[in-house]
Amino acid sequence: MSTFTIFLILIVVVAFLLVVVIMVQNPKGGGLSSSFGGGGTQQLGGxxxxxxxxxxxxxxxxTLLLVLILISNVAIDRGGASADSKALDPDTQVTxxxxxxxxxPATNNTATPADSTGN
Incomplete structure (x- = not known):
């Protein structure tokens, strides 16, 4: 397994965890934190x-997702080829x-303009 594949798996796992953590939160103050509070009258864990x-x-x-994405760029296997584009080289002509x-296909359209108008 290549290094890039390991980074790709880590990126997918971190992205999934980030989605889960964001979905648990409620922007109006409810969500997981209100279920632990018992409606505001009793606090369990705070x-x-x-x-x-x-x-x-x-x-x-x-932050971890951003760092993994940036570091994974280094791990991409480029196959030993030059990173420069061949389109930018003026000496190279690709044909x-x-x-x-x-x-x-031959068509047997023998209709005249008078026939197509219904006259």
Missing amino acids: VKKTTDFLDKSTWTLA QPLPEATPL
Whole structure:
């Protein structure tokens, strides 16, 4: 398994975890933190601490995802070929063969303009 494949798997896993953490949060203050609070009358573990954990985990996963994506660029196997484009080299002329012309099928259209108008 190549290094790039390992990075790709890590990127997919981190992206999935980031989606899960974001979906657990509720922008109006509900979500997971309100279920631990018991509707605001009773606190089990503290609502503020749950919100802080979800917020910190979101930022951590987002930063990790960005770093993995940037580092994976280094791990891409380029096959030993030059990274420069052949289109930018003025000395190189790439010619492609033209496709063979196919003859159009013969049609038996013997209608005159008077016939096509219904006269």
